Amino acid sequence: MRCHRCRGPANVEIRRSQTAYCASCYPEWFRAQVQERINHERMFRRDQRVLVAVSGGKDSLGLWHVLTRLGYQADGLYIRLGIADYSRRSQEKSEAFSAKYGLTLHQVDLERDHGFVVPDLLDTRSGKPCAACGTVKRYHFNKVAADLGYEVVATGHNLDDEAATLFGNVMHWNIDYLGRQGPVLESTHPRLVRKVKPLYRLSERETAAYAIIERIDYIVEECPMASGAKSLAYKGVLNALEEEQPGAKYRFLVGYLKEGRSTIRTGGFDQAADLRECVRCGQPTTGEVCAYCRMAARGRKKATSKDAKYGRRRAVAGTSPGLSADRR
């Protein structure tokens, strides 16, 4: 296989477009794809400050690397979720990346600052904390961005993530979620920061190839709590289809965003009109107490009972979000 640009030996094959690139040309192609999406979707400008949601994985570190190379003002936020050794190693990867490139990395430590960890949030039916973990991350990414004046939060969601989410929402006919799925989630409240997904048309394999070629040291293993998660099952189904029909994931997602989304009626849910401030934390919510505060209270209760059972004492357990930042 030959590189589409320089005709030298290729390294990365893009089966959906029947092209391939060598290791020299590939990063430029990848960054151009991201830039094109940022421009086309009007995600953000170079004079705006962007907060990148960083997990230590290939997608978030790859995105941070791309945005920095493209000249955007991008800082990172890492949330220490308390998933044993996995969190420690992903934190190390995130810190090492910010140190290598001299970037600012903000951090929130759930256990230290909020008195619980993600394993305290197991769902009683599925036995998984993944949905609750998503709520935790969305809450803190938004809150830190709003508190520190960032105009946009960028996440590393890729084509596989978005296609799997779409597949799950179709499987369960989650009409409200279907109506809201897209690469840009506009702000509907002064304290709700705009969310964007610059990698949404690039596959997981393509982001991994970018990270490997750019020598980004990322955490390769899967989160131990995600084993058996529904999204991984959906990704497996979609990748099996992709094996037979290259481009199936791309056509499914992009076709939906272009043709299907506008036909979805979300039942008249008006987020802007229904929002008020949580009585505990002040963040926007539709109820009196936001989903995060309710969940955090459950998590703290679980953590306290575990501590009593095992005779442990925690240093701090409060409700005000702690935040630290390193300029490397």
Place this chain on the structure above:
Amino acid sequence: MRVTILPDRQVKEVHARTVGDLLKALGLLRDAHLVVRGDDILTSDVRLAEGDELEVWPVISGGS
């Protein structure tokens, strides 16, 4: 050839003519893995030699 499968670094001896054949022999999907020799990612048509030392990187992540 000797194949190391990440992240557990499980080592397997596999006989395969090309990278595509290798993934098939291991029962792995092309869109969910990258095959690396030294510092180079390999496309599926690359011919392999018996003495090759290869790594297979999984690319799938996520929960919820």
